[in-house]
Amino acid sequence: MKPLADKIRPNKLEEVVGQQHILGENKILNRIIKSKQIPNMIFYGPPGVGKTTVANIIASTTNKRFYKLNATNASVSDIKSIIDDLDSFLTINGVLLYLDEIQNFNKKQQQSLLEYTENGKITLIASTTENPYFYVYNALLSRSSVFEFKYLKKEDIILSLQRAVEVVSEELKDTRILCDKSALEFFAENSGGDLRKSINNLQLSLYTTPRNKEGNILIDLDIAKECSGKKALNYDKLGDQHYDVLSAFQKSIRGSDPDAAIHYLARLVKAGDLISICRRLMVIAAEDIGLAYPNAIAIVKACVDSAMQLGFPEARIPLAEAVILLATAPKSNSACVAIDAALSDLDNKDVGDIPNDLKDAHYGGASKLSRGVGYKYPHNYKNHYVKQQYLPDNIRSRVYYEPCENKMENAVKAYMTQIREDR
Known part of the structure; x- marks a missing residue:
């Protein structure tokens, strides 16, 4: 049985739901498709939001030879087969290759496409559910335009669900399908923005729900819940x-x-x-x-x-x-800022040597090397404080810790000011 999601897959740009930020009137991807001047592109976004559908629509608008591969089971040999067809009568106008799940191709497999995407013999449209800036080879990424597809809104999904009900109604002909608004809303909300998941759940309910006494199929909220399972959670521990x-x-x-x-x-x-x-x-x-x-x-x-x-x-x-x-709680990032500044100085400045006064003097002959000579023990002074240099000479005036405005650090600031002024 053909999946319902494939039966209602849009064939025209106007039929695609959602993604108005790139497919809306006068938006960039809309303009590209209408111009028929298709560049190399990468479609990035979660599953079930229209990446494959839009790629198919683009393929139908060009006169290029269309190939489709899924990187989960394709190999370099599959790409070589396409390359072997280049410059033949079949590919006289070039090739449009749709490569689904490109993140599953390793660097070598992705590199095999470089020469042909650069000279225009292959126009690549790749899709991925993972961030392409992490998973797509940089050289291939630089030759492509990246478009992000977003999760669909509930309203967009409901429109497609209503269309799916109409398609099944036409198939069954003698059976009337009654689908509660609450059921459609549940299918949409339960999908987590994945249109394919919501349609699959609807399909399960339509084809497994027995007809009532009037010979009709009634899909209510209870049936929707029964056929949907656990709500999809948009979370991936590795992505x-x-x-x-x-x-x-x-x-x-x-x-x-x-x-x-x-x-x-x-x-x-x-x-x-x-x-x-x-x-x-x-x-x-x-x-x-x-x-x-x-x-x-x-x-x-x-x-x-x-x-x-x-x-x-x-x-x-x-x-x-x-x-x-x-x-x-009150907030302060002063400690984080201080240590990051100190680490930055170590990476970018000649900070110089530790002052001799502060160096270890617990061994024979240390004084001959001026180790610890001149060090003042703070506990011997008023407020347990005495002014002396602790930072290396090259950064002797450097300030790393700047107290933030909060009760605790205001008290710290006041204390430090007091003991220094008392001297």
Whole structure:
């Protein structure tokens, strides 16, 4: 049985739902397709959002010989077969190659296309669910235009689902299909922005639901739930989603938004990514809260230890406690800025030698080398402080730590000012 998703696949650009940021009127990809001057392109985005559909539409608008390969099972020999066809009568106008899942091609396989994409004998349209800037060979990437496809909105998916119902109704002819609005909305929401998944779930419900007494097929919310299974979660521990969610998680805490922070924690919890959560919370406590609330890292460490011992599902509770604590705590990145500046100086400056006064003097003959000579022991002075040079001569006036404006560091600033003025 032909998949319903293939039966309703658009044949015209106007029939494609979503992706208006690139396919809308006067948008760049729309203009490219209408011009029929097709460059090498890479379509990047999640599954089920129209990458293959748009590639097929582009193929139908050109007079080039069309080839289609999937990098999960294709090899260099498949590419060589296409290359062997070049300059033949069949490919007199050139070749349009659609290479799906290009991230599964290694560097050598991708390099085999370089010469022909550069001289125009092969026009490449590649698609990938992974970030092409990580997975596509740089030389091939530089010869291609990258277009990002985004998750479809619920409204766009519902439009396609309604079209799918109409197609099946025409097939069955003598059977009326009644699909509740709530069922369509559930199919759309449950798919996580993946149109193909929502249509597959609809297809399952249409072909497995028995006719009622009137001979009609009724798809209600209960049937939709039964045929959909668990909601798709847009998360991949090894891909972009992993880093995107962690990035949003940390930025929400840094931005003092506990609601957004808890939302992204929930995504990570759903993915079962306990290690990443714990590591990131410890980083945030040091990097973003820092000296504004030094005890935060101790509390977070306790929450993290508890979460690791408990495991899911109970781990979610101490993790939520840590997240809300960090999101609502005062913020300071002064320690992070200070150490990064010091590390940068080591990489980029001649910082010079350690002052002799500070060097180790706990061995015979150290004084003959002027080690430790002239060092003043701070505890012998008022406020346990005495002015002396600690930094190397080349950077003796360098300032790394600049206190931020918060209660804790204001107290630090006041203390440092006081002991220095007392001298």
